[in-house]
Amino acid sequence: MFFNSLDFAVFLPIVFTFYWLINSKNLQIQNAFIVIASYVFYSWWDWRFLALILTSTMVDYAVGRTLYNENNHTKRKALLWCSILVNIGILAVFKYYNFFVENFTAAFSIFGTSMQPNTLNIILPVGISFYTFQTLSYTIDVYNRKLQPTQNFIAFAAFVSFFPQLVAGPIERATHLLPQFLAKRSFNYALAVDGLRQMLWGLFKKVVIADNCAIYVNQIFENTADYSGGTLLVGALFFTLQIYGDFSGYSDMAIGTAKLFGFNLKQNFNFPFFSRNMAEFWRRWHISLSTWFRDYVFIPLGGSKQSKANTIRNIFIVFIVSGFWHGANWTFIIWGGLHALYYVPLLMYKKHLKQPHVVAYGRYLPSIKEGVQILSTFALTVLAFIFFRAENLTHASQYICNIFTKPFLGLAQFNDVVHFKITAVLIVVFIIAEWLGREGQHALDGLGKVGNQPIRYCVYYLIIAIVLLFGKKEEAFIYFQF
Amino acid sequence: MKKFINQLFIFFAIPILLISLLAAIFIYYISLLSVNCSLPIHITEIYVGDSHIKKAINDSLLTNGKNLGCSAETYYFSYHKIKRILAANDHIEKIYLGFSYHNLSSYFNNFIYGKGAHALTSKYFYMLPLNQKLQLLRWNLAHPRTFFKSIVKAGMHSVKYQPDFEFLGGYDNTFVYLKADTLSINKRIQHQYFNEQKPREFSMFNIQYLKKIISLCEAKNVELTVIKTPSNDLYNVQIPISYLNKYKKILYENKLTQIDLNSFALTDDCFTPDGDHLTKKGAMLTTRNLIKLQTAIIP
Incomplete structure (x- = not known):
C-alpha cells in the first residue's frame, strides 16, 4: 500500500x-x-x-x-x-x-x-x-x-x-x-494538524515533483546515446530532484502520519540541497541512515579518533557499506565511494564540523560565498547520483562521458513541451518553498505560525489543486526497492 | 479531537461545496451550448458511426453530406448524438449509419464502460441528458480523476470551438503509404471477434441502441441507410460465421436499407495494416464509389 x-x-x-x-x-x-x-x-x-x-x-x-x-x-x-x-x-x-x-x-x-x-x-x-x-x-x-x-x-x-x-x-x-x-x-491537536501539513507537503514532493521528473529521467537515462550534453545534464539534475522528492516526500508522509497517532519520528531530511559542503549534506540527507552508520559502524571502527590513515579507511568503509545498503549493484558502491572521496578532504582540513545554523539563517538570500558553496555541493551530488540511477557502471561512465563530449546545446524535443515547461515551473516553485521553509522541520512548518486562517487554507487548497492537476497516479516509491 | 474533526470537516466542506457549485454551473452552461449544434442549411445528409465512417467518407467530395464519424463511437452515443442533431436541424433528411460486423461484438462494450473508456466518452458528456450524464459518471467511477480532467478539457474545447463540438467528429484521415498486412489483420480479427480463442459474445447493448436509432429515425421521419465500409478480403474471410448470420438477421428483421461498399474491389494500399480501416487513397475511392451508388439509386 x-x-x-x-x-x-x-x-x-x-x-x-x-x-x-x-x-x-x-x-x-x-x-x-x-x-x-x-x-x-x-x-x-x-x-x-x-x-x-x-x-x-x-x-x-x-x-x-x-x-x-x-x-x-x-x-x-x-x-x-x-x-x-x-x-x-x-x-x-x-x-x-x-x-x-x-x-x-x-x-x-x-x-x-x-x-x-x-x-x-x-x-x-x-x-x-x-x-x-x-x-x-x-x-x-x-x-x-x-x-x-x-x-x-x-x-x-x-x-x-x-x-x-x-x-x-x-x-x-x-x-x-x-x-x-x-x-x-x-490526542494532540497541534501535532496532528502539523502532521497533516507535513503529509501534504510530502505528497506534493512525491506526486508532483518526483513523479513528473521521473518521466524525463526515464526517457533520458534509457536513451543516453540520443541526447545532447545539455539534455543529459538536465536528466541528471531531474533525477537528483526526483530522488529527493520521492524519498523525502515519503519521509514527510511517514512522519506526518505518525504525528496523527501521537508519535514523533526523527527528521530524516533537513533541506540537504542547501548544504554548504558534503559534510553538511550528510548531516541533512537520509539522517536516520547516516547516523545509524555513524553510531554502529564508524564509531565502533574507531571513528576519527585514530590515525589519519585509519580515519580515512573508516570513512571509506562507512560510505561504501552505506552505498551497498541501497542495493546489490556496483553502481551503489561507486556512489558511496565517491561520497567518501568528497568527504575525506573536509575531514583532513577540519571543514566537516557542524555549522550552528542552516544557511542564510534569518536572511532571505545567501551571501555570494554561500551561494557558490551550495551550488558546488549540489553539482557534486548530481554527479554522484548519475551512478545511483545508471543501470551499470558502463552506463554511468558513458552517461558522464557524453555530458562532456557531446554537443552541449540542443535540448531534446520532448513529446509534450507544455508538460516540460509546467514541470520546470513547478520545480522552481518547489525550490522557493523549500528555501523559505528551511528553518523549520519541513517546508510548511512555518505556515502553522501564520495567524490568518484564510491565508493558510488558501495555501493548502493551492497545493491540493496542484497535486490533483499535475500529480501522477500511484507511482511506486524508489526507496521501496531498498 | 472534536475540534480536529470539525476543522477537517470545514476544510473539506468549503472546497467541495464551492467546486460542486462551479461544476454545476459549468456543466449547465456547456450543456446549453451543446444544444445549439446546428449544421449548415445545405447539409441534408449526415454520416454517423465509428472510425470506419470517420476514415472512409471524405465529405469534401459531397455536396450536401457531412461526416460526423467519431473514433470508437458506440451506438449508445450515436443514438444520443443523432437525437441531439435532429432536434437542432430540421433540414436533415437522411442518415447514413456505419454498420459492420465488428459493431456487433462485445469488445465494443469496452468503449462505453470498460478500461480506457473515460478518455473516449468524455466528449459526449455535455450533450447527454441529465440521467445519462449521471450514468456516464457511474461507469467511470473507477477513474474519477482522469475522467473529470477529460470532461473539463472537453468543456473547454466546446467553449473554444463551438459550434464545432468534439462529439460531432468529422472526416479525418492522415494514413498514407500504408497497406494491409496479414499479421496485423490476424491480430485485429482476434481482438474484435475472439476472446481466448472463442468467438466473443454479441454486444446486446450496442444492438439495443441500434434498434433505438432505427425507431428514432422512423419517429422523426428521417431516412436511415446503413453503410458497410470496405475491409480487406483477408479480414473478411476470417469473420466468424455467427457474426455473418447475426448481421444478416438484423438487416432482415429491421428491414434496413444497406449500402455494401465492400462490393468495390480495392487494392491493399487502400487499407491500413489492420485491414478494416481505409487509407487516404481508400477513402477517396470509397467516397467516389458511394457517390456513384447514390446517383444510381436516385437518378
Missing part, C-alpha cells in the same frame, strides 16, 4: 478513527491495534513476508531480554552475534545472495574456471533493509547497556512494525521510539 494510493486514503481514516475513538483508554489495546494495522498495511503488498518481520521481532525481543540479564562477556557477544546473523542473514539471502554469486562466478571465470551458479529466483521484500536495521539497533543498544530491554512484546512488535515508517523509514532507534509506545498517548 503506497501513501499516494486510494487504498491508503481509505485505510488511514479507518485506522485513525479506531485508534483514537475506541482504543484510547487502554495502551496495550492501542499498541496491539497498531501491530494489527501495520501487519495489514504490510500484507497489502505481500503477506508471506510478514514471517520475516515476525522472525526479526521475536529474535531481537528474546535476545534483548536475555542479553540484559547475562553478565558473561562471551555469552553476551554470542547473543549479539545471533541477532546480527539473523538480521543480516535475512538481508544477505533476499538482497545480496545473487549479487555475490554472480560476482564470484565472474571472478572465477577470469581464472578460467567455469561455474554454473545457483541464483535465487526471489523478490526483495519491501522495507527489509529498514526494519532489520531498526531491530539491530535495539539489540546493539541493549548490548552496550544504553537501553533497558522492554518486557512488553506487543510494544516491541509495534516498534518494529509501526506502519508509517515500516517500509522506507525513517530508521528509528529504540531509545527514541520505544518509550513512546510505552507511554500513554493522548
Whole structure:
C-alpha cells in the first residue's frame, strides 16, 4: 500500500478513527491495534513476508531480554552475534545472495574456471533493509547497556512494525521510539494538524515533483546515446530532484502520519540541497541512515579518533557499506565511494564540523560565498547520483562521458513541451518553498505560525489543486526497492 | 479531537461545496451550448458511426453530406448524438449509419464502460441528458480523476470551438503509404471477434441502441441507410460465421436499407495494416464509389 494510493486514503481514516475513538483508554489495546494495522498495511503488498518481520521481532525481543540479564562477556557477544546473523542473514539471502554469486562466478571465470551458479529466483521484500536495521539497533543498544530491554512484546512488535515508517523509514532507534509506545498517548491537536501539513507537503514532493521528473529521467537515462550534453545534464539534475522528492516526500508522509497517532519520528531530511559542503549534506540527507552508520559502524571502527590513515579507511568503509545498503549493484558502491572521496578532504582540513545554523539563517538570500558553496555541493551530488540511477557502471561512465563530449546545446524535443515547461515551473516553485521553509522541520512548518486562517487554507487548497492537476497516479516509491 | 474533526470537516466542506457549485454551473452552461449544434442549411445528409465512417467518407467530395464519424463511437452515443442533431436541424433528411460486423461484438462494450473508456466518452458528456450524464459518471467511477480532467478539457474545447463540438467528429484521415498486412489483420480479427480463442459474445447493448436509432429515425421521419465500409478480403474471410448470420438477421428483421461498399474491389494500399480501416487513397475511392451508388439509386 503506497501513501499516494486510494487504498491508503481509505485505510488511514479507518485506522485513525479506531485508534483514537475506541482504543484510547487502554495502551496495550492501542499498541496491539497498531501491530494489527501495520501487519495489514504490510500484507497489502505481500503477506508471506510478514514471517520475516515476525522472525526479526521475536529474535531481537528474546535476545534483548536475555542479553540484559547475562553478565558473561562471551555469552553476551554470542547473543549479539545471533541477532546480527539473523538480521543480516535475512538481508544477505533476499538482497545480496545473487549479487555475490554472480560476482564470484565472474571472478572465477577470469581464472578460467567455469561455474554454473545457483541464483535465487526471489523478490526483495519491501522495507527489509529498514526494519532489520531498526531491530539491530535495539539489540546493539541493549548490548552496550544504553537501553533497558522492554518486557512488553506487543510494544516491541509495534516498534518494529509501526506502519508509517515500516517500509522506507525513517530508521528509528529504540531509545527514541520505544518509550513512546510505552507511554500513554493522548490526542494532540497541534501535532496532528502539523502532521497533516507535513503529509501534504510530502505528497506534493512525491506526486508532483518526483513523479513528473521521473518521466524525463526515464526517457533520458534509457536513451543516453540520443541526447545532447545539455539534455543529459538536465536528466541528471531531474533525477537528483526526483530522488529527493520521492524519498523525502515519503519521509514527510511517514512522519506526518505518525504525528496523527501521537508519535514523533526523527527528521530524516533537513533541506540537504542547501548544504554548504558534503559534510553538511550528510548531516541533512537520509539522517536516520547516516547516523545509524555513524553510531554502529564508524564509531565502533574507531571513528576519527585514530590515525589519519585509519580515519580515512573508516570513512571509506562507512560510505561504501552505506552505498551497498541501497542495493546489490556496483553502481551503489561507486556512489558511496565517491561520497567518501568528497568527504575525506573536509575531514583532513577540519571543514566537516557542524555549522550552528542552516544557511542564510534569518536572511532571505545567501551571501555570494554561500551561494557558490551550495551550488558546488549540489553539482557534486548530481554527479554522484548519475551512478545511483545508471543501470551499470558502463552506463554511468558513458552517461558522464557524453555530458562532456557531446554537443552541449540542443535540448531534446520532448513529446509534450507544455508538460516540460509546467514541470520546470513547478520545480522552481518547489525550490522557493523549500528555501523559505528551511528553518523549520519541513517546508510548511512555518505556515502553522501564520495567524490568518484564510491565508493558510488558501495555501493548502493551492497545493491540493496542484497535486490533483499535475500529480501522477500511484507511482511506486524508489526507496521501496531498498 | 472534536475540534480536529470539525476543522477537517470545514476544510473539506468549503472546497467541495464551492467546486460542486462551479461544476454545476459549468456543466449547465456547456450543456446549453451543446444544444445549439446546428449544421449548415445545405447539409441534408449526415454520416454517423465509428472510425470506419470517420476514415472512409471524405465529405469534401459531397455536396450536401457531412461526416460526423467519431473514433470508437458506440451506438449508445450515436443514438444520443443523432437525437441531439435532429432536434437542432430540421433540414436533415437522411442518415447514413456505419454498420459492420465488428459493431456487433462485445469488445465494443469496452468503449462505453470498460478500461480506457473515460478518455473516449468524455466528449459526449455535455450533450447527454441529465440521467445519462449521471450514468456516464457511474461507469467511470473507477477513474474519477482522469475522467473529470477529460470532461473539463472537453468543456473547454466546446467553449473554444463551438459550434464545432468534439462529439460531432468529422472526416479525418492522415494514413498514407500504408497497406494491409496479414499479421496485423490476424491480430485485429482476434481482438474484435475472439476472446481466448472463442468467438466473443454479441454486444446486446450496442444492438439495443441500434434498434433505438432505427425507431428514432422512423419517429422523426428521417431516412436511415446503413453503410458497410470496405475491409480487406483477408479480414473478411476470417469473420466468424455467427457474426455473418447475426448481421444478416438484423438487416432482415429491421428491414434496413444497406449500402455494401465492400462490393468495390480495392487494392491493399487502400487499407491500413489492420485491414478494416481505409487509407487516404481508400477513402477517396470509397467516397467516389458511394457517390456513384447514390446517383444510381436516385437518378
